Amino acid sequence: MGRERIVNVALGAAVLAAGAGAVPALADESTPAAGAGSSVSIRLHLTDEALPGADPYAAAWDTIRPSEFQLAPQVHWPDRIQEVTVKSVKVRGMHNGEELAMLLEYADPSEDAADAAALEFMVGERKAHFAHGQEMLQVEGGPVNIWYWTHAAGNAVDMSAKGFKTLRPQTQQDVSATGAWRDGVWRVVFSRRLNTDDARDVRITPGEWTNVAFAVWDGQIVDGAVKEQGSQKAVSSWWYVRAEPPPDASIYGYVALGIALAAGFEWLLVRKIRRGNAA
């Protein structure tokens, strides 16, 4: 019987190992990489509540785990900058099916009138270059929609661009923003309807991925001049944002079906072996 016991232990160990192996494998596939600046996407969490669109420090924000993205100096075109103040941004988002709110949080040692931050989105089906949708030589690119918040204005401007020197405020303004600086940290919340009737605006459809990028300007006065302004800013590459789709109950149906099929398979297998042994 000792031999049987060894076999049983081995079988049990194999099942446990398979299960334990599956845990990290599944986790790798379904969650963005953790750690500073290594996120790949932002989830706009679906909520029934009113959005804290005007309050960057609302308690609701602290219930959401932020995504974090690294920023780089803007070296793509003149005037370049080699070093920037803000090295990364934390981003949280929520929506209620009608409106969305996105919170940008970043460390900035000083509160300055010229401090500013922006979100950039691709608009439409064509991919746009992250530098204001500038012209690509072999690929027909699309336009971008930029939400540009400045501390001085205390609000955001809804803008469009397709290439350098084309950035303009839109005639129809759909975005609002509120910023608050506390203890060396800016929190800026942008809000807008998920969809507007303006073809130049990004459309946010729950369940669909949209490309987003970030920019931050440190408006500190150094030697009589604003440290970062215009093209001299901290920028990110393109990342992804998706508004969480409404819960889909059919998933649980498929889970139940999977469990039933597996249990049925077990039962059939045991029955077949028992009949074979009896014969």
Next chain:
Amino acid sequence: MTMKNPLAKTAVLLAGMYVFLTWILPLFTAPLPASLIYLYLALTVAAAAIFYTMSGAGLDDFMGPIGRFLTGEGHAGATGTARLVVFALFPLLVGWQTYAKLAPSDMPPAENRTIHPAPPGEFVGLANPFPRTPGNIATGQGLYAAYCSPCHGGNFDGKGPASVGFNPPPANFSDPGTIAQLQESYLFWRIKKGGVGLPVEGMPWKSAMPRWEKELTDERIWKIIMGEYAGAGQSPRTWEEEE
């Protein structure tokens, strides 16, 4: 106690393979992806099954314990309980896997970027028109320090002070997989036209590489290429080596 049962031997072999592939192999080389580890384990099981079931007696030795485990024959007490636990866990594992596949994920769609796509025809086969003299190399390295090193690094390793945060990251020229695999004409194209000059498979919308033709003459670009190879300790790929 020696293990004579082939099934137990297979289980021990499998555990040994798992430990080797997951923890020991990464001490010497890059860690294997989980999918590849599972493929190797599956091959191990298949090989053991074929080996032990070549003869009728071997088949009985191999399958017997599995059959008795499934039917519950001779399993009482603790092993009987273990059998029931395994039977209960299997459907739950299937259910959980189903959920994990269907549940909304924060992982965006996969992107397959071609790192070195084919250059446009007019750049193929161009040769550096400037001789590889110490003076030209020094000029190129000076220009490299001014224009390229902030991202690609003073050590040609892609780790310049402005490199952090770019996706894709700046190329590491000291890596044998970058400029050592390319011809000078390829570098001339990439420097001149920048990220926006890439074809669709190169995802030009993400690259921060400037379109240097707007700011640098062809002569300066050719000399930068010379300085880059010399500084990184690499040689350009040439047509002769291709044949």
